[in-house]
Amino acid sequence: MANEVTIPLLPCASIDEVAEFYVMLGFTVTYRQYRPNEYLSVRREEINLHFFGIPGFDVTSSYSSCLIQAEDPRELYEAFAAGMRAVYGQVLLSGIPRMTRPRRDGFLLVDPGGNWVRVVPAVRERQEPGRNGLSRALTNAVTLAGSHGAERQALKILEGALVREVHASEEERASALEFREELLERLNLHR
Incomplete structure (x- = not known):
């Protein structure tokens, strides 16, 4: 059919x-x-x-x-x-x-x-097998905050990765910082 x-x-x-x-x-x-x-x-x-x-x-x-x-x-x-x-x-x-x-x-x-x-x-992009820690941390943070409502835990993971992953690309860092801002806003923790 x-x-x-x-x-x-x-x-x-x-x-x-x-x-x-x-x-x-x-x-x-x-x-x-x-x-x-x-x-x-x-x-x-x-x-x-x-x-x-x-x-x-x-x-x-x-x-x-x-x-x-x-x-x-x-x-x-x-x-x-x-x-x-x-x-x-x-x-x-x-x-x-x-x-x-x-x-x-x-x-x-x-x-x-x-x-x-x-x-x-509609067509998912293939994930590169060697994604760095910042990309993985961002994916995990989005899942925690979006699916589990764990914004504080997501923020902690993301902030740790931003400090550790100094070799991330500018695009990856910008995406992570953008989501960090969203989490801060959702938690009413503007810094």
Whole structure:
């Protein structure tokens, strides 16, 4: 068989709150149902997301996640960021909802339903086998902060690697410093 389509079905406490959030990001509501069960579908170009409401759902303990493969995750990030800035005056970096800054491997969006929407490049770049310690530390820090909410531990790993890895390229150092700034902002520790 060919041309199958898979659409994530994600839980939330309020389909109205989720609808408002995704419309802010440039999605269109394609279907909304309140009875007998709450249900919502949204679409932006080829991205389709569907949600079902669960009364009393605790969004802070949600494990729901999906992956969006995009040709240019940075372009999608900029569109989402523009919507957030228009409504909130800033890109939300912590709490629920939130969105991380883009990196080579994409970015993370956590919606009001507590769903983790990971946006990654459609064709992943091959990792060089001899990546240095700073690149590995950055990857580990992004994973710790994004997937585990361990921003302090991520900051500690990243700052240690920035001191140790004096031979890292300017590009690697700039990426690490950019993520360090994001972590400081998320932790309210501007130095």
